Amino acid sequence: MTGQIGMNALKVSNDTSAFEVPAALDERGRLTAQCVRQALAMMDTHGLVILTGLLSDEEADLGLALIRQTIADPDRNHCTFASETDNRYVRRDFCSLPATPAVTSFAGMFCKRLEGIYAEYCGRSRSLLEVITLTSYRGSSHQYIHRDPMGVISLLAAVEDVSDQQGGTVFVPGTHMYAGAENRHGGQAYALMELFRIRSNFRIFLHNLQKLMVMRKSAEAPLAPGEFRDRVFSTKWDQHQPNLLRFVLGKNAQFSLRHLGPRNLWKLYRQGKALDQTFRLVQTAPRKGSVILYRSDLLHAGPDNRSPQPRRFFGMSIARDMIETKYWHDGYSPDPTLTANPLTLGDLLAASPAPVAQQPERQREHEPAE
Numbered sequence: 001m002t003g004q005i006g007m008n009a010l011k012v013s014n015d016t017s018a019f020e021v022p023a024a025l026d027e028r029g030r031l032t033a034q035c036v037r038q039a040l041a042m043m044d045t046h047g048l049v050i051l052t053g054l055l056s057d058e059e060a061d062l063g064l065a066l067i068r069q070t071i072a073d074p075d076r077n078h079c080t081f082a083s084e085t086d087n088r089y090v091r092r093d094f095c096s097l098p099a100t101p102a103v104t105s106f107a108g109m110f111c112k113r114l115e116g117i118y119a120e121y122c123g124r125s126r127s128l129l130e131v132i133t134l135t136s137y138r139g140s141s142h143q144y145i146h147r148d149p150m151g152v153i154s155l156l157a158a159v160e161d162v163s164d165q166q167g168g169t170v171f172v173p174g175t176h177m178y179a180g181a182e183n184r185h186g187g188q189a190y191a192l193m194e195l196f197r198i199r200s201n202f203r204i205f206l207h208n209l210q211k212l213m214v215m216r217k218s219a220e221a222p223l224a225p226g227e228f229r230d231r232v233f234s235t236k237w238d239q240h241q242p243n244l245l246r247f248v249l250g251k252n253a254q255f256s257l258r259h260l261g262p263r264n265l266w267k268l269y270r271q272g273k274a275l276d277q278t279f280r281l282v283q284t285a286p287r288k289g290s291v292i293l294y295r296s297d298l299l300h301a302g303p304d305n306r307s308p309q310p311r312r313f314f315g316m317s318i319a320r321d322m323i324e325t326k327y328w329h330d331g332y333s334p335d336p337t338l339t340a341n342p343l344t345l346g347d348l349l350a351a352s353p354a355p356v357a358q359q360p361e362r363q364r365e366h367e368p369a370e
Helices: 033-046 057-071 084-088 101-113 115-121 181-187 189-215 227-232 244-249 262-278 325-331 336-340 345-349
Strands: 020-022 048-052 092-096 128-136 152-158 281-283 291-295 311-319
Touching: 020 033, 033 048, 033 115, 033 291, 057 092, 057 101, 057 128, 057 152, 057 311, 084 092, 084 227, 101 115, 101 128, 101 311, 101 345, 115 152, 128 336, 128 345, 181 189, 189 227, 189 262
Parallel strands: 020 048
Antiparallel strands: 048 291, 092 128, 128 311, 152 291, 152 311
């Protein structure tokens, strides 16, 4: 049940059974009260829950059609919170979905179905921060372990089966932040979490570099002209590339040389066993129709896609609290149509049902040659 990436022994468990709850719906199409209680217990304890079978195949197909339709648009709005370099070289296609009636209805379906969970965390006046597609292709970078801006409930829906090779999201269960959380583990919880993040990101840094060296001579996912330079030596802002220049200069907030000072290195040596016993990386590989809900401040990362098959997720994020606009845009990328006409949880709960029986015709978006 445990894998690793490259030669760097970044141990990742693929066993997500401890975080799964089978979705059970009542006569109104909402999660049953018992299912809501189980999901909330998972969210509070681990920071995430995987609701299996929440969508029918037809509903998942509708989400996939909306994703394809968006990616086929040459004027789509690319996200800025992830790896912009991966977007530029079509290693990922992280972009926002426009706030059309079809997209709003589809997002509203999730809110209605999950109303019992959202009601526990989010008021009806809280903002819809974004609706996005997270699509990655072979050759993408492995994101660093990070936290999103706090105060948000995020959702990822599998519109197709996702294999572990396709890069399902990696989480570090139990690393979410709440009042008094730092008192766990002998009052060292946050310090240990940060050490675990640094150690994991060092291994991801090496993995990404090694992968790029292999890609220089690979026919499966060859590097485009200028891509190696932009991913390793560019001065451009990008938080999730193995950029040696920004690493040495300490310009990457997620991971750089300043995280490997003598004090941290000594702590990593002293606390190695404690880190292994306290935290673990868990990679999700959800089946079609499964939905992942997680607290935004839970440590997580989007792995690289090591498969020839694209990996696609539908995602959306709803605020739990007021969020300063500056921090909103640090972690979320609303489509201009959503910025111009903001929506709240209450708006989504009142949205018309998604027309599952009248799906838009599927279009195959441009995908990079494998």
